[in-house]
Amino acid sequence: MNTTESDFLLSALTTTNQFLDTEAVQAWVKRQNDEVVVNIHHKKLTELTNWHFDENTGDLVHDSGKFFSIVGIDIKTNWGKVSHWQQPIINQPEIGFLGIIVKKFNGILYFLMQAKIEPGNINYVQLSPTLQATKSNYTKVHQGKAPLFLEYFNGTKPANVLIDQLQSEQGARFLRKRNRNIIVEVTEELEVPSNFIWLTLAQIKELLKYDNLVNMDTRTVISCIKFGTYSEEVTEFYHTLSIGKGNTSSFELEMLISALSASKAKHSIDRIISWVTNLKSTFDLEVSKMPLKDVNHWTTDEYSIHHVEGKYFKVIGVEVEIGNREVQRWCQPLVESSQEGLMAFIVKKINGVYHFLVQAKLESGNFDVIEMAPTVQCLTGNYRQREYEPAYLDYVLTAKPEQIRLSSYQSEEGGRFYREQNHNLIIEADDDFREEVPENYIWMTLNQMLSFIQYNNYLNVEARSLISCIRFV
């Protein structure tokens, strides 16, 4: 085992925390929430301070020209049943940091998590990465202070980079947006403000059992962690750690085996690449920017940018007040879904190892036509969602309780989305479930999905969110 991978694995198997046990973390988050004053008021889009509609295009833009904007796109594709449509989308071409500092205490890696308020969050405070900064933030477009701990991520202070990958965000909502997902290890003493805590990876995964407690950005960063490949050593290690603590359940051990299984996979990596290549060669995605004011079937009034039939999502305006002593105030647009979404992986044991049924999915904002998605993903706001019935949706909706291996509501990024939560599910296939699947689906072990994640733009954020929730103890 590579040292970094085994360090991560050990942290993923360590549920006890020398600082704070997992129940106490929930209480701590609640306290953080109680202590802070948050006011979110709806506001007319035409009255958002520092924002305006561009005269020529009708795009909703920040006065600085930075941050993000709401623009129009025109989409042509031979994928699915709708071959041509137009829609508003969030344009944020800058690459930001989603960074976590880790540090060893008594040989175990701890993750430095932040209790962070986002205006769109249902419950305001969620557990966030150490650093969450857009380029506009960290280059100080808004003239504020530099974000805390930035110096460990931009090379100013020494840190050992363990993971550093570009990962996509929601392809139905963002135009080719990517963030830099980064984990750095420090050895020096850190001064940690009161809204930060150290958690093991197992604790973060345990907290993901609960609704809307761990934010999107944390989920995408930890989904990039690989744990090596299977060896006898690992099983022994596992048993030493978890048996006797009474928390070994067979499904979690099976998930660990899937996370470490390269060799028992149904398909080779080459075969999976060929599957993606074939789909990318067959299906076109032609996206061009267009003036928001000309987008078909969408209209802008002073309160929102919305679909004429109220479908998909709308863009609204809010005024935000956050803080206790020092109050921060700003205005911004947020995207509000017209309904909750659902994302589910169906899993099945094949060759003795759990495989995940992965969907190839084309979304308008995708960087490279197709990304690997959960078996079922009907994110509200996916433009064509109601135009057809997603495969396997019925199977997921009618799963028996004993088939539901994971179920929680998780929030989308509260800096852009207004109170949006999606149902995350892992469903175990029953014995009758067919191993043969339609051409845009393929079976992969968790290890294979983790291998693809590291090479950018292979797994979409919805798949990564689900992966982050998978516990090994």
Add this chain to the structure above:
Amino acid sequence: MNTTESDFLLSALTTTNQFLDTEAVQAWVKRQNDEVVVNIHHKKLTELTNWHFDENTGDLVHDSGKFFSIVGIDIKTNWGKVSHWQQPIINQPEIGFLGIIVKKFNGILYFLMQAKIEPGNINYVQLSPTLQATKSNYTKVHQGKAPLFLEYFNGTKPANVLIDQLQSEQGARFLRKRNRNIIVEVTEELEVPSNFIWLTLAQIKELLKYDNLVNMDTRTVISCIKFGTYSEEVTEFYHTLSIGKGNTSSFELEMLISALSASKAKHSIDRIISWVTNLKSTFDLEVSKMPLKDVNHWTTDEYSIHHVEGKYFKVIGVEVEIGNREVQRWCQPLVESSQEGLMAFIVKKINGVYHFLVQAKLESGNFDVIEMAPTVQCLTGNYRQREYEPAYLDYVLTAKPEQIRLSSYQSEEGGRFYREQNHNLIIEADDDFREEVPENYIWMTLNQMLSFIQYNNYLNVEARSLISCIRFV
């Protein structure tokens, strides 16, 4: 060793051919060349049959709207010394097939190569993949016959897909162009026309010692082949095969070791991904299409589209006549470079294994901002080439003869480029060569480069061309 990888390795080590030895292949190509009548006439762009300038944009397009077109692009970037420029570029959004059929004879994989004429080739006939077809070709836009052997690549006839990847083409000349590089193994008897031959991989690599004999498309397809990782078994295997045949030279064995070396690499794959991530996060590339007629510093007359100072390249028109009995005639534009290019890898032994000095390079047509390129790449037509002095160019140009490990002229794709050849070099660093390199360079083993190739858009076509030339015997 994975079976496919060891099959490829065995073919890469087999220089004897039961059908045709390597010298005879050269004679055979010459005969193919002598037998065919080829006439290429320059022709006014305004008089190219089936091509016209678009009235509104001035773009040069095919009447069908298919094949390719010459369009304008506007480029903004914070990379390099020129932050904003405009240029013509080839737009060919379709993904074509570059496919090779392989088949085992007496346990050795043979590659089915085609002697193919391309209008832009210096010497007309070059060794090409079994199938070379644009989507317009194989969907019969030109009403012709379906390309030979297409049925083994599109799933109509049974074949085992060994490699199937999307790979980029010249980022300075093509706008985000990619082709499907595919190798399929067949077991049935094939009827092979007289302009096809079966060659081992070692033979193809041997023929790459010679100038302009193996075409670009062959080079990119064979560059996608991986050979597994190092084991004792491999060295034994190697010695069994090649010692006694008198063709073991230490540099070739060293290259094989580099091709198989994952563990002795200076940097981990994670570290290399972090290096790419950092550069992609730091540097922007904003490319938008624009009317060709409005492109600054470029002008169109009836004979060519050219830079006002004669720099970089020009687009010319040709009329092509090919054939002996049945003559094919067509007109098309070709891109003509204003000078030859040079692409070179500097290699150096680090930790006992040869490492390649890889450059991160931003080119206007790149799919994802940056691709990994040879240490030195001054492709003529790279827009900014003369605006600055490429790093390491002097080192390569002043290398002593004993440092030159590989040197040949190789052609760019003769279907788009007019008599363009580039000098391909591998230069061994001397002892004084510094292991510390500028931030956009990194050392990688051949094995690491081959790992990245399979994940699309990591290594550019110039790097892949050089890699294809590396012999192991």
